[in-house]
Amino acid sequence: MSYFMYDVMGGTVDGPDPEAMGRVLDGLANADDEHPDVSLSHESGWCLSTFRSGLLVWENTEDGSVAPVEMREVSREETLRLFRLLAEGDIASIEALSWQR
Incomplete structure (x- = not known):
C-alpha cells in the first residue's frame, strides 16, 4: 500500500x-x-493531519461526502501510533x- 507525508513546509x-514519521512530526516546532x-495520507484517500496544539483531523480527501472529524490534545506518541496504523x-x-464532529 502506498502512503506519504507532507512536512510542515509542504514537502x-x-x-x-x-x-521518518517522527522527524516530520518534530517539524511542527517550526509551524x-x-x-x-x-x-499522512494513504492511497485510499484517508488522511490524518496534526497541528502543534495537539489537534488531529481525520478526513477522506477524495470523498467530499465524508465530513472531517477531530480530536484535541492528542499526544505525540498517540499521533505516531495512528500514523503507523494509517x-x-x-x-x-x-x-x-x-472522533468529534
Whole structure:
C-alpha cells in the first residue's frame, strides 16, 4: 500500500518509516500560520493531519461526502501510533476511535 507525508513546509516524504514519521512530526516546532500542520495520507484517500496544539483531523480527501472529524490534545506518541496504523491501511482501527464532529 502506498502512503506519504507532507512536512510542515509542504514537502513530500514518500513511504516514511516510523523514524521518518517522527522527524516530520518534530517539524511542527517550526509551524506558523501559513504552514500549521503535517499530515499522512494513504492511497485510499484517508488522511490524518496534526497541528502543534495537539489537534488531529481525520478526513477522506477524495470523498467530499465524508465530513472531517477531530480530536484535541492528542499526544505525540498517540499521533505516531495512528500514523503507523494509517500507513498499514488499518482504517477500521482509526475509525473506531472517539472522533468529534
